[in-house]
Amino acid sequence: MKKTILALLATMLLAAAGNANAALFISQVYGGGGATSTNPLYTNDWVELYNNGSTAINLTGYSLQYAAATNTTSFGSSNSQALSGTIAANSYFLVEEGRGSGLTGTAADPSYNLTGGNLNLSATAGKIALFSTTATGASTTARSANLVDLVGYGSTANYSFYAKTADLSLTTAAIRNSFTSTAAGTTDTFSVGTPVLNHTTPTPIPAAAWLLGSGLMGLAGLRRKQNQA
Numbered sequence: 001m002k003k004t005i006l007a008l009l010a011t012m013l014l015a016a017a018g019n020a021n022a023a024l025f026i027s028q029v030y031g032g033g034g035a036t037s038t039n040p041l042y043t044n045d046w047v048e049l050y051n052n053g054s055t056a057i058n059l060t061g062y063s064l065q066y067a068a069a070t071n072t073t074s075f076g077s078s079n080s081q082a083l084s085g086t087i088a089a090n091s092y093f094l095v096e097e098g099r100g101s102g103l104t105g106t107a108a109d110p111s112y113n114l115t116g117g118n119l120n121l122s123a124t125a126g127k128i129a130l131f132s133t134t135a136t137g138a139s140t141t142a143r144s145a146n147l148v149d150l151v152g153y154g155s156t157a158n159y160s161f162y163a164k165t166a167d168l169s170l171t172t173a174a175i176r177n178s179f180t181s182t183a184a185g186t187t188d189t190f191s192v193g194t195p196v197l198n199h200t201t202p203t204p205i206p207a208a209a210w211l212l213g214s215g216l217m218g219l220a221g222l223r224r225k226q227n228q229a
Contacts, residue, residue, distance in 0.1 A: 049087060
């Protein structure tokens with residue numbers, strides 16, 4: 001009986017934790033870095049990711065891939081960046097991307113979690129995708145295997161998992177308002193606003209799992225005492 005209770009405890013704890021694990025999202029997109037026309041807010045473009053699960057995720061094997069807003073073919077190898085590093089549970093991860101040949105940003109460069117990115121994003125409209133592979137060539141206008149998240153920003157973007165934002169500018173970003181699903185047609189929304197960078201809110205495994213475990217351990221202890229009586 002003791003082994004049965006402990007096995008049940010382990011199974012239920014894993015299930016409780018697993019339900020909250022490993023959900024990656026694109027949380028913000030800024031494409032105005034290094035603009036030539038006027039002063040951009042930041043020197044480089046960047047993409048921010050968010051892990052809303054209860055465990056850290058190793059980003060090795062993932063990639064960010066970019067395509068123009070109206071591109072109807074595929075994400076190409078020249079617009080792909082392999083990711084590395086670890087994104088902690090319930091935390092954000094800021095990825096530095098390319099820049100135009102123009103001006104330095106008026107704001108201080110943020111503290112990037114991953115530097116050296118080469119994606120040159122449009123300042124106004126485009127498509128940025130997160131894949132769980134580094135392979136390229138997936139369609140820019142359809143959901144495909146290994147496609148974790150895809151944000152089409154700006155009025156001319158021809159595909160997105162979510163409603164498109166208005167056009168961005170040199171001082172604004174596409175900012176995610178909720179983190180509930182990456183399925184096409186959800187009610188998740190993005191807004192255009194002043195970027196919010198490097199915000200981290202780690203949380204432990206849900207308390208419900210530990211409370212459940214404590215209760216089961218108590219039952220196991222009670223059973224032991226009864227067997228000893």
